[in-house]
Ligand code: FAD
Ligand code: SF4
């Protein structure tokens with residue numbers, strides 16, 4: 291084994307080829323090429339097979355990374371794939387969009403020793419993409435027949451989809467409800483194609499449908515049925531609704547034409563990419579071509595907006611963020627990609643007002659900030675620098691300030707559902723169970739806006755608890771009869 295591994299001293303770290311910024315800025319295709327077989331084998335062989343693998347500890351799914359790297363380095367790709375999919379319902383999606391620099395790769399021992407991390411995410415993506423090509427991805431089937439119990443899942447994002455797969459495999463009748471017309475949640479309508487092409491998501495949802503998971507799309511719980519009604523219909527219900535209440539810019543002029551919410555903008559762009567006719571794109575209301583665009587915010591959503599605007603042919607794209615680059619919540623990899631593509635970052639700058647007239651917005655008045663002492667969250671709080679106002683031209687201003695949960699008890703017609711003071715569903719962290727019998731929660735709606743990999747982890751944990759709950763429920767009448 292040692293001969294095949296531990297090559298980090300002789301083989302340099304290589305990521306898959308990245309397309310030139312100029313070329314990729316003209317389309318919505320993914321920017322990274324695939325690893326060829328030889329490259330994946332070579333890069334996997336750099337792993338030092340740590341006895342205590344910090345990569346695994348810092349992966350929310352605790353993927354068995356050292357073992358699948360060893361199998362890949364030995365040319366045993368199918369076995370490596372089987373191991374990687376045993377803990378992850380969407381390895382090729384995580385391989386593409388996990389912020390690896392903060393998770394597995396950022397904690398790789400050889401990264402810490404200055405040799406450059408093993409490219410874990412790219413190998414994970416390679417294994418699953420190859421599995422789809424080679425037919426190694428097996429159809430979804432109940433492992434031990436049908437159980438005769440049903441689960442309703444509200445939300446077809448990664449949390450709901452991961453739970454649906456786990457539960458269907460256990461033999462439950464699974465119905466997924468989503469208010470959108472396509473399954474995938476933010477994987478399909480939030481995250482742009484240049485990070486995650488949509489057919490990668492669609493083949494996952496198609497596999498679930500072919501395996502017997504029933505999708506009720508265009509079905510809004512709260513409008514088309516209430517939570518109490520779904521509890522009547524199913525033996526258990528999982529809430530996986532995500533968080534969609536966008537934080538607003540509370541500034542004069544923020545309601546003007548040309549000032550838009552990030553998710554409206556991204557959904558329109560993703561819909562157009564999927565072939566839909568989108569009136570707001572046709573009219574230009576949600577289209578950046580020829581415009582000076584200012585995006586306010588510093589997270590992943592802001593990065594997706596600035597890079598979408600570049601691809602739509604904006605005249606200029608500026609990101610305004612009130613802290614500095616080091617304190618930005620978005621992934622550094624995405625910031626670097628955006629800079630290469632021509633986005634201008636105004637660090638330590640915040641909007642003070644929006645300029646314009648009845649015809650719409652024409653600019654943003656901003657002010658320079660500095661970082662003061664840490665606030666209650668431990669982060670240094672930004673403070674305005676007096677007299678440092680400056681103006682930026684803008685005919686399109688995109689608000690990307692983050693998301694909070696919607697008012698779920700009201701929305702779902704379930705006033706007895708307990709939520710935290712932030713609006714997330716209150717759950718028992720060991721079981722994902724809410725205060726309502728047979729109702730569980732997973733993903734962003736339980737933990738607040740987070741990551742795809744955490745949503746998958748929650749979905750898997752919730753499925754496991756639902757399975758235990760339903761087994762107990764199925765056995766209960768038999769126990770009563772025996773007494
Ligand atoms: P969601 O993906 O939000 O899915 C929830 C689903 O529930 C939606 O389809 C919604 O339509 C449905 N729903 C809601 N209410 C109802 C209702 N009443 N009735 C029926 N259906 C309902 N994470 C990463 O790891 N990497 C990234 O690069 C990344 N980029 C991101 C970019 C953007 C623009 C955004 C907004 C987020 C990004 N994230 C990223 C975060 C990630 O997308 C989320 O953490 C993840 O999708 C949460 O999964 P979820 O299943 O909890 O919810
Ligand atoms: Fe790394 Fe994400 Fe894959 Fe875990 S799921 S190994 S964190 S890329």
Ligand code: SF4
Pocket residue numbers: 336337338339340343344345346355356359397398399400408410
């Ligand atoms: Fe291999 Fe890095 Fe994980 Fe160690 S921490 S097992 S070197 S990938």
